[in-house]
Amino acid sequence: MQLLTSSGRPPGDEPVSDAPEPLAEVRPAGRVRVLSSAAAGPLITGYALVTALIALVTLAAGRFSATGALLAAGPGWLAAYQVQLGLGGHPLGVLPLLPTAGAALLVVRTASGAVQRLGLGRPGQAVPLVAVITGAHALFGLVIAISSLDTPVRVNPVPACAVPGALAALAATAGVVRRCGLPRAVAERLDPLAARGVRAGALGLAALVLAGALVFTLATVLSMSTVDNLFEPSIGSSFGLLLLSVLYLPNAVVAAMSFVTGPGFTVGSLEVSLVGYRGGDVPALPLLGGIPEHSAGWWPALLVLPAAVGALVGWSVRRVDDDPAARIRVVAVAGAVVGFGCVVLGTLAGGRLGDGPFDPVSVPVGVASIVAFCWIVIPGGFVAFFAGAHAPPTPPNTVDVGPDEVFDGAADFEDEDGEESEEDAAEEAGDESEAPEEPGADVGEQDEFDAEAEAELGLQQPEDVVVEEPDPQVGTPGAVTGSTEASVDEKAPEDDR
Known part of the structure; x- marks a missing residue:
């Protein structure tokens, strides 16, 4: 019986309560505004x-000028x-x-908010937004230049x-990827x-940056008197x-990270690394007060920090896979990511500083990236290999056919006592036999084959073999006997009766 309260919709067109509500469509005027x-x-x-x-700096120096601050803000x-001036x-x-x-x-937050207001749900829909933000920054930088x-x-x-x-x-791409479902599409x-x-x-790159920050903080604290003398009286x-x-x-912090890993950094003629030191002048900036004036014998002990970072990376992937080789590959990818990150950070942290003694x-970055890769791969691979599970190796010529049953391929070719099968012995001896014939083959040819085989084996077939005809009363086939004449005579009285 059909209910009279049906909505009149065709079957399959009913609304689903669990389905997400469609995003409100943004009008063209609102889209342009966003x-x-x-x-x-x-x-x-x-x-x-x-x-x-x-303006704050000029005000503190007593040279405040609103027009000058506005004009200087462009190059700032x-x-x-990161545009060279x-x-x-x-x-x-x-x-x-x-x-x-x-x-x-700031750009990341702006792009993310624009994606939410526009109701974008696919990565392709965010391309105009990224293009508009990119074009505006490029045009603004060109105008300032x-x-x-x-x-x-x-x-x-x-x-x-x-560059802008x-x-x-x-x-902008980083701001729209998560809201547009790009991480899931890339992960698939x-x-x-x-x-x-x-x-x-x-994780490894963040840990290395943290190690550099710790070393920089330690050097600054130990040189606090020098840092205090670099401040001006005013x-x-x-x-x-x-x-x-x-x-x-x-x-x-990036320079300290390079120092911790080994390659170090340079400021003009000054070179500081764990394996060498060459003195030189540095700018009178309190930030640089922690740079040592000479090398120390305990510096190589700081290599424990990057080794610990590599071990941390290996420990974090110890449960990724039961195969140790797979875990080593994961550590290698992590090392490549850390090496690339060191190249980017090292390039952004350095540059020209006039034409004087500090330039x-x-x-x-080349050496720093290779060294950072080794610090991740060597200790990380060691920890990932030995700290994780080890799957038992599969025996050769073995195929798993069930949880409790193993098929041994060698059993087809050898008997239980280790001897070779008859087929292999026949092939080695050069006696190749014909494949068994299908049902329905000629019986005469089969009998000739059996007779020849018995003759080869030295067996004599009796001449007085009697083939008993099927008994019509019983309906069962008679037996083929290989008996002598005595057995035939035993049957004779029954035939006479």
């Missing part, structure tokens, strides 16, 4: 922060995006990493356009062991030095 806000928001906010920072914004004809490529991290985080051609601070228009655009593209196409290796590599100058030290703090400030 895209414009995502493109201009990071530019305006970043420029305002740089202007406020410059480019410096935050020219100060009076001298290059400035050692740029602070802390503003760069802040600018990237062109407007600074007649000023003491000059910028090359090509990197001023390309590339950094904004990476940050990526080897699980490789994905696990990437995560372990991120409040404005001291505030400016403190601000520069804070902005360049990530650069110092250049650099980290040997």
